[in-house]
Amino acid sequence: MTIRSLIYSALLILSPQVLANPTAITNVKGYHIIPDGGLQQFDTLVFEQGKVLANGNAELLKRYPNATVVDGQGQTLLPGLTDAHGHLLGLGENLMQVDLRGLPSEKAAVAKVKSYQASNPSLNWIVGRGWNQVLWPGKAFPTASQLDEFIPDKPVWLERVDGHAAWVNSKALQLAGIGKDTLDPPGGQIIRDDKGNPTGVLIDNAMWLVAEHLPKSDAAMMQASLKAAIEHLLSLGITSMHDAGVDQKTYDFYQQQAKDGQLQVRIYGMLSAADPKLKEMLEAGPFQDTEDMLWVRSVKAFADGALGSRGAAMLEAYSDDTHNHGLLLTSEEDLPALFELVLGKGFQLNVHAIGDRGNRLVLDNFAQAYDKVGGQSFRNRIEHAQVVSLEDIPRFKDLNIIASMQPVHATSDMNMAEDRIGKERLKGAYAWQTFLKQGTVLAAGSDFPVELANAFHGLHAAVTRQDHEGKPPGGWIPAERLSVEQALRAFTLDAAYAAHQEKVLGNLESGKWADFILIDRNIFEVPNTEIWQTQVLQTWIAGQQQFQRAE
Incomplete structure (x- = not known):
């Protein structure tokens, strides 16, 4: 045994308190939101055994003379960011698949798929995500034949950027038995040519007609996806995320990972309402591990589809497709029983609703369920709440519904939203400031991997409503912009509130987990147009550094 190891062993035996000494990070520009006082600044943060002891000025160091002092070198310090709506394993899988995000044409997408297939010849399926026909010349949906030219003998599955449409080749259609006579399933549509043949x-x-044939995730794949996703989120300063739609397999996997101490990002899991074992999972009751790395006490359900694929359920037909009112992914007849089941078991219910009809149905069902089984105090949420009738917006406040919204959706959709629904319906669309002014809690996220997981892109979108090139000048529907303080609150304290976690997360008050980040610029001082360029230098969770950006 070396002298160093002997000394270390002696310290462990004789002086365990040495290891419990607090740590103080000083010389920082610290910011967080406190519930009744708004934005608070500090230059020193002290924490011990994973929890915050105090924050304030450098005088704090006199109160903790035994603290290990870390010089923050004048960097900006924020609470760890929370993404209130994402898909963790989906992100990990996406990081290992062909990424078609932002490509300017169908031809470019096909070329990237071809290149990916050539680099991965052993794959039985070619799987990817991110295409968006709105960015392409003509804005038309792609077809199977374009993939068939280069990949005729392996099935191809490519999800649209919003996850509400899939582009497949003929081999995949063949495997699923989809032909001219295949009926559209409830809540779904097979796009067809003028002869009635599936186009791909x-x-x-x-989508499920083909998705059920995709290779099933095994334990190794889930582990790899989790590792890739966590590493990515830590590099972006995201210390907590709300996982929107956890099936039983993933539910069991997360619990085991938490028990084994393998989670490095906090997960607030929403059980999938579509899982056949939903009742069984509800009967098991809420789950919360002792380190607050995994909470499960909510359910994610779907009302409708998405705007980009014209699947969002609308009260009136689409402006650019006058015979189409969108889709309900859960039938109107099935909604009441679902609401009563979830709320009756004491779980928070978070429902995906994008179109104005989808949002109205969800609000109606919350009102009816409250009368029958209660649950109004559960902080129930509408996920996305993108297009809401002006007369329905006040009902969010009346029914105590949290608006769980993704700022980057507005800047991604602004190039097509008016085409889809016209100018009049935009008055209730992406209406962040309108919700806040009436007292509705706004929880912010990204919906990764639909969008990039970078929360600073979300903060930028929230305060500018512009793309990264500063377009449109002044911002898209600028009256709905947020202040930097409002946006930070939505990504921290109010995101924690939306998960019933505001007493342990969301800011850096005494007694809460010491989850924080150091970043390369002061988002309260730089021009708002530069916020998206912010880089995370360090990420700390429970007082332990989990990420350090390379020099």
């Missing part, structure tokens, strides 16, 4: 694009519930 499947909308919403029609």
Whole structure:
């Protein structure tokens, strides 16, 4: 045994308190939101055994003379960011698949798929995500034939950027038995040519016709996806995320990972309402591990589809497709029983609703369920709440519904939203400031991997409503912009509130977990147009550094 190891062993035996000495990070520009006082600044943060002891000025160091002092070198310090709506394993899988995000044409997408297939010849399926026909010349949906030219003998599955449509080749259609006579499933649509033949694009519930044939995730794949996703989120300063739709397999996997101490990002899991074992999972009751790395006490359900694929359920037909009112992914007849089941078991219910009809149905069902089984105090949420009738917006406040919204959706959708729904319906669309002014809690996220997981892109979108090139000048529907303080609150304290976690997360008050980040610029001082360029230098969770950006 070396002299160093002997000394270390002696310290462990004789002086365990040495290891419990607090740590103080000083010389920082610290910011967090406190519930009744708004934005608070500090230059020193003291924590011990994973929890915050105090924050304030450098005088704090006199109160903790035994603290290990870390010089923050004038960097900006924020609470760890929370993404209130994402898909963790989906992100990990996406990081290992062909990424078609932002490509300017169908031809470019096909070329990237071809290159990916050539680099991965052993794969039985070619799987990817991110295409968006709105960015392409003509804005038309792609077809199977374009993939068939280069990949005729392996099935191809490519999800649209919003996850509400799939582009497949003929081999995949063949494997699923989809032909001219195949009926559209409820809540889904098989896009067809003028002769009735499937073109290769499947909308919403029609996706399952092929998805059920995809290779099933095994334990090794889930582990790899989790590792890739966590590493990515830590590099972006995201210390907590709300996982929107956890099936039983993932539910069991997360619990085991938490028990084994393998989670490095906090997960607030929403059980999938579509899982056949939903009742069984509800009967098991809420789950919360002792380190607050995993909470499960909510359910994620779907009302409708997405705007980009014209699957969002609208009260009136789409402006650019006058015979189409969108899709309900859960039938109107099935909604009441679902609401009563979830709320009756004491779980928070978080429902995906994008179109104005989808949002109205969800609000109606919350009102009816409250009368029958209660649950109004559960902080129930509408996920996305993108297009809401002006007369329905006040009902969010009346029914105590949290608006769980993703700022980057507005800047991604602004190039097509008016085409889809016209100028009049935009008055209730992406209405962040309108919700806040009436007292509705706004929880912010990204919906990764639909969008990039970078929360600073979300903060930028929230305060500018512009793309990264500063377009449009002044911002898209600028009256709905947020202040930097409002946006930070939505990504920290109010995101924690939306998960019933505001007493342990969301800011850096005494007694809460010491989850924080150091970043390369002061988002309260730089021009708002530069916020998206922010780089995370360090990420700390429970007082332990989990990420350090390379020099």
